[in-house]
Amino acid sequence: MELANIEKLVEKLVEKYLNAETSLQEETTLKNYFTGGNVAPHLQEYEYMFNYFATIKDEKFTKTIQLEPKKSKKRNFKWLSVAVSIALLFTVFIGKPQYDEYKERKKAEKIYAQVSKGLQLLSNNLKKGEQAVAQLHTYESKVNQVLK
Secondary structure (H helix, E strand, C coil), rough: CCHHHHHHHHHHHHHHHHHCCCCCCHHHHHHHHHHCCCCCCCHHHHHHHHHHHHHHCCCCCCCCCCCCCCCCCCCHHHHHHHHHHHHHHHHHHHHHHHHHHHHHHHHHHHHHHHHHHHHHHHHHHHHHHHHHHHHHHHHHHHHHHHHC
16 A cells, blocks of 8 residues: 555656656655666656666766867957047047038028118118109109199
8 A cells, every 4th residue: 555655656756857846855756766676667667767867977078178269359449449539539620610610601691691681671661762752753843844
């Protein structure tokens, strides 16, 4: 009776082991059962697996492995930062006067537009005045004709 209970317990532990749900203590229990020699006939397929794990545990790899040294992918960012700084200073010294010239040109264009608008208004008002003077001149010439 006790042997049947042990086999059922081992079957449950094997199922848990295959589902990766066992604890270290349960795995040790399974290892001890399968390496002990008294394995039930229907569980002997798992005996080979646990015996393999027990024997392979003692094996060690003794060959030397030749590793190629890694090439350093590290770049010297000091020189890159110096080059970027010089490029930035160069663009600032070259670009600043051009930017100032651009601002002055925009300012002059704005002033020119305002002056043009003012002169256009003055021109329109002078045309109105010229038309009024022309009407007065016509009126005066008619009055002179009547008076003669």
